Amino acid sequence: MTTKTPFRRTALALALAAALGLGAVGAGRILPDSTAAAAAPATSPAAAPAGTALQRALPSFADLVDRQGPAVVQIRSTREARRVTLDRDAMPQLPPELAPFFRNFPAPRVPQPGPSGGVGSGFIVDKDGLVLTNAHVVAGADEVLVKLTDQREFRAKVLGSDATTDVAVLKIDAKDLPVVKMGDPARTRVGDWVVAIGTPYGLDNTVTSGIVSAKSRALPGDGVVPFIQTDAAVNPGNSGGPLFNLDGEVIGINSQIFSRTGGFQGVAFAIPIDVALNVAEQIRETGTVQHGRLGVTVQPVDQALAENFGLPGPKGALVGSVQKGSPAEKAGLEPGDVIVGFNGRAIERSTDLPPLVAATRPGSTAKVDVWRDGAAKSLDLTIGSREAPRRVASTDDEAAPTGRLGVAVRPLTPEEKSSSGLARGVVVEEVGGAAAKAGVQPGDVIVSVNRTPVTSPEALKAAIDKAGKSVALLVQRDDARIFIPVTIG
Numbered sequence: 001m002t003t004k005t006p007f008r009r010t011a012l013a014l015a016l017a018a019a020l021g022l023g024a025v026g027a028g029r030i031l032p033d034s035t036a037a038a039a040a041p042a043t044s045p046a047a048a049p050a051g052t053a054l055q056r057a058l059p060s061f062a063d064l065v066d067r068q069g070p071a072v073v074q075i076r077s078t079r080e081a082r083r084v085t086l087d088r089d090a091m092p093q094l095p096p097e098l099a100p101f102f103r104n105f106p107a108p109r110v111p112q113p114g115p116s117g118g119v120g121s122g123f124i125v126d127k128d129g130l131v132l133t134n135a136h137v138v139a140g141a142d143e144v145l146v147k148l149t150d151q152r153e154f155r156a157k158v159l160g161s162d163a164t165t166d167v168a169v170l171k172i173d174a175k176d177l178p179v180v181k182m183g184d185p186a187r188t189r190v191g192d193w194v195v196a197i198g199t200p201y202g203l204d205n206t207v208t209s210g211i212v213s214a215k216s217r218a219l220p221g222d223g224v225v226p227f228i229q230t231d232a233a234v235n236p237g238n239s240g241g242p243l244f245n246l247d248g249e250v251i252g253i254n255s256q257i258f259s260r261t262g263g264f265q266g267v268a269f270a271i272p273i274d275v276a277l278n279v280a281e282q283i284r285e286t287g288t289v290q291h292g293r294l295g296v297t298v299q300p301v302d303q304a305l306a307e308n309f310g311l312p313g314p315k316g317a318l319v320g321s322v323q324k325g326s327p328a329e330k331a332g333l334e335p336g337d338v339i340v341g342f343n344g345r346a347i348e349r350s351t352d353l354p355p356l357v358a359a360t361r362p363g364s365t366a367k368v369d370v371w372r373d374g375a376a377k378s379l380d381l382t383i384g385s386r387e388a389p390r391r392v393a394s395t396d397d398e399a400a401p402t403g404r405l406g407v408a409v410r411p412l413t414p415e416e417k418s419s420s421g422l423a424r425g426v427v428v429e430e431v432g433g434a435a436a437k438a439g440v441q442p443g444d445v446i447v448s449v450n451r452t453p454v455t456s457p458e459a460l461k462a463a464i465d466k467a468g469k470s471v472a473l474l475v476q477r478d479d480a481r482i483f484i485p486v487t488i489g
Contacts, residue, residue, distance in 0.1 A: 059193060059246060061195050061207065061209060063248075064195060064244060064246070064248045065195070065197065065207050067248055068180055068181070068197070068242075068244060068248050068250075069149065069197055069205055069207075070148075070149045070150075070178040071123050071124045071177070071178040071179055071180045072121065072122075072123050072124075072149070072180075072197045072198065072205060072241060072242060073121070073122045073123065073124065073131060073146050073147060073148055073149075074119065074120075074121065074122075074146070074147040074199045074202075074204055075119070075120045075121060075122045075131075075133055075137055075138070075144060075145070075146055075147075075156075075170075075199075075240060076118070076119050076120075076144070076145045076147070077118050077120070077137060077138050077141035077143070077144050077145075078141060078142055078143045078144075078145075079140055079141055079142055118137065119199055119202045119237050120133060120134065120137030120138075120198075120199065120237060120238075120239045120240045120241075121133065121137075121197075121198035121199045121237065121238055121239060121240045121241030121242075121254070122137070122146065122170065122240045122241065123180050123241065123242040123250065124177050124178060124179050124180065125179060125180060125182075125280070126177075126179065127175065127176055127177050127178075127179050128174075128175055128177070129154075129171055129172040129173060129174045129175070129177060130159075130169065130170070130171060130280075130284075131146060131156065131169070131170040131171070131172060132167065132168070132169060132170075132240070132253060132276060132280060133167075133168050133170060133239075133240030133253070134166050134167065134168060134239045134240040134253065134255055134271075135161035135162060135163050135165075135166045135167055135168040136163075136166055136239065137168065137239050137240045138158050138161060138168050138170070139161070139163070139430075140430055140432070141158070143155065144156040144157075144158060144170060146170065146172050147204075148177075149204070149205060152174075154172035154173060154174055155172075156170040156171065156172050157170065157171045157172075158170055159171050159283055159284070159287075160283035160287060160288075160289065162279045162283070162289040163429075164224055164289070164291055164358070164386070165224065165225055165271060165275055165276070165279050165291075165358075166225070166255050166271060167253065167271065167275075167276045167279040167280065168240075169279075169280050169283045169284065180242055180249075180250045181247075181248055181249045181250065182249060182250055182273060182277070183244075183245050183247065183249025183250055183251040183273065184249075184251070184274070185215075185228060185251045185252060185272040185273060185274055186274075188212055188215065188228065188245060188251050189212065190211075190212050190213065190214060190215060191211055191212060192211060192212045192245060192246070193209065193210075193211055193245070193246050194209065194210060194211065194212055194230050194232055194243050194244060194245060194246075194251070195207060195208070195209045195232070195243070195244040195245075195246075196208045196209070196210075196230075196232045196233070196234055196238060196241060196242070196243050196244075196254055196268075197241055197242060197244070198234075198237060198238035198239075198240070198241025198242075198254060199237045199238070199241070200233075200234070200235035200236065200237040200238045201235060201236065201237050202237055203237070206238075208232045208233035208234070209232055210230050210231040210232030210233070211230065211231060211232075212228060212229070212230055213229040213230055213231050213267070214228075214229040215228055215229070216351065216352065216355070217229045217269060218351035218354070218355075219256070219269065223351065223354035223355070224291060224354050224355055224358035224359075224386075225271055225272075225275060225355060226272060226275070226351075226352075226355040227255070227256070227269040227270060227271065227272075228243065228251065228252045228269065228270040228271075228272055229267065229268070229269055230243065230268050230269075230270060231266045231267070231268070232268060233264045233268075234254050234257050234264060234268035235257070235263055235264050236262065236263075238254045238268075239254060239255060239256075240253060240254070240255075241253070241254050242254070243270040250273050251270075251272065251273055252270030252271055252272055252273055252276075253270055253271045253273065253276050254268060254269075254270050255269055255270060255271050256268070256269040257269070275355070275359065278359055290361070290362050290385050290386070291358040291359075291362075291385070291386040292357045292358055292359065292360035292361065292362055292364075292366075292383040292384070292385070292386065293326070293327065293357065293358075293362070293383065293384040293385055293386040294326065294327055294328045294333070294357050294368075294381070294383070294384070295322065295323040295325075295326020295327055295328045295329065295384060295415075296319050296320075296321065296322050296323070296326070296328045296333060297319070297320045297321045298317035298318060298319055298320060298339065298350045298353060298354075299317070299318050299320050299350055300314075300317075300318070300349060300350045300351075301314050301315060301316050301317070301318050301338060301350070302314050305318060309336075309338060309371060309374070310371075310374040311338060311371055315340065315346075315347070315348050315349070316338040316339055316340040316347050316348075316350070316371065317338065317339045317347050317349075317350035317352070317353045318336075318337075318338050318339075318350065319333060319334065319335055319336065319337045319338070319339065319370075320335060321335055322334065322335060323414075323415060323418070324418070325414065326384060326414075327381045327382055327383060327384040328381065330381065330382075331368070331379045331380065331381030331382075332379055333368070333370065333379065333381075334372070336372070337370040337371070337372050338370060338371040338372075339353060339368055339369070339370050340369050340370065340371055340376075341367075341368070341369030342356050342357065342366065342367075342368055342369070343356065343360070343366050343367055344367070357383070358386065360383045361383065362383050362384055362385035363382065363383065364382070364383050365380055365381070365382055365383075366380070366381055366382075366383050367379070367380055368380075368381060386413070404434070404464050404465075404488045405433070405434060405435050405460075405464050405471075405486065405488060406431060406432045406433025406434045406435040406436060407428050407429075407430065407431050407432075407435045407440060407446075408428070408429045408430040408431075409426040409427060409428055409429060409446065409457050409460060410426065410427050410429055410457065411426060411427070411456055411457065412424075412425055412426070412427060412445065416445075420445070420476065422445060422447065422476060424447065424453055424454060424455045425445040425446060425447045425454055425455075425476060426445065426446050426454055426456065426457055426460055427443070427444075427445055428440060428441065428442055428443065428444045428445070428446065429442060430442060434486050434487060434488045435473075435486055437487075438473075438484050438485065438486040438487070439484055440473065440475065440484060440486070441477070443477075444475045444476070444477050445475065445476040445477075446460060446473055446474070446475055447474045447475065447476055447481070448473070448474040449463035449464065449467065449471050449472070449473060449474075450463065450467060450471055450472055451472075451474075464488070467488065469487060469488065470485060470486060470487045470488065471485070471486050471488060472484070472485050472486075473485075473486055
């Protein structure tokens with residue numbers, strides 16, 4: 001702390017001297033704060049040029065916070081003590097040669113002790129009570145509470161959430177609420193100042209600042225969101241809160257951090273607000289969320305590959321494989337094609353393509369520019385869907401389709417059917433209640449109920465409705481099938 005005080009005093013003196021037209025830098029040294037104003041006119045042989053960093057005052061975020069802060073909210077989610085986790089650490093240690101034969105051996109089931117919950121952030125986008133936040137902030141919640149800056153609290157309804165982009169839309173019963181301004185992430189430049197407001201560690205309306213460190217950042221395992229990277233201090237609890245530019249406009253939703261300690265380390269990532277608004281619009285209009293799909297795998301183009309393919313430079317997305325029956329195959333895309341443009345947008349890096357495709361509505365027509373055999377070529381294709389449309393979950397949905405069983409499911413995608421060899425089944429996305437107690441896990445594929453094939457979520461519901469007090473689920477897990485008995489009462 002002692003090293004910061006002289007710096008602040010010196011900075012203040014410099015700013016004052018600049019305002020008075022006085023030189024504050026002489027011979028490459030900064031004068032002590034007690035003598036700078038008096039000594040600079042007489043002893044400074046070379047005053048700092050106009051417009052340098054020393055003469056530009058740091059921005060104040062006070063007006064921004066006054067205007068936009070009231071639209072930032074705290075979100076508390078509560079989960080009942082009904083879910084069960086599998087304690088793999090309590091499994092007996094087996095010799096490596098025997099482990100494959102026991103991969104599905106039931107692990108000890110450990111109930112979570114008491115109700116659990118978490119604290120996150122959000123912001124109001126409509127004066128009648130629409131709130132945006134992260135999907136992971138409200139995932140699996142039985143109750144969601146929204147607290148305003150005026151200390152009022154409301155029980156929120158989750159209109160829908162999308163795990164792919166990590167965006168959720170909430171609704172509270174309130175009117176004439178303060179609303180944030182929306183910005184354009186495309187106009188944001190690396191190096192611009194940004195401000196984050198949220199609830200880190202439960203501390204309401206905490207304000208931090210930084211700069212944009214990078215744009216269109218692709219993270220491992222998540223290729224559909226072109227994240228905005230920033231060094232603004234973002235910690236647990238900031239999730240779902242807004243990232244503002246200096247005009248007081250939201251350009252992103254704080255979503256993830258990179259940390260070796262669990263806390264702030266100067267690397268945070270925000271979902272661009274245009275991506276979030278696209279998801280929110282789908283939820284409000286249809287109650288479903290869909291993302292576009294081409295059906296290809298791509299890789300970067302380095303200098304060697306560019307020379308080999310005759311490209312003028314290392315750019316584009318190299319097609320490694322084309323899935324059978326996919327929109328890409330139907331349009332004539334081939335392995336070895338280099339995609340250099342999509343709907344008029346240049347593809348400089350392979351990571352540029354997935355977000356653009358995902359943001360395109362399934363069923364729409366897209367133009368794809370490719371480099372093939374040393375020449376440019378354009379193809380028109382109809383965008384497919386990354387997954388079958390599914391109605392998003394709501395915390396107020398008392399009559400869930402598989403409520404007795406305690407699972408949220410979706411249909412298998414064409415890619416999942418192809419890779420797993422399954423012709424039918426439904427994928428478990430969330431699990432609680434009876435299914436969790438029996439050992440059903442997210443990612444399991446329910447193939448049949450009491451030997452009755454399951455072809456859709458509706459078929460699963462019908463089978464559960466007909467069942468008695470217990471059912472036998474045939475589940476595909478990894479590359480093995482197991483029967484799981486479930487007592488549903």
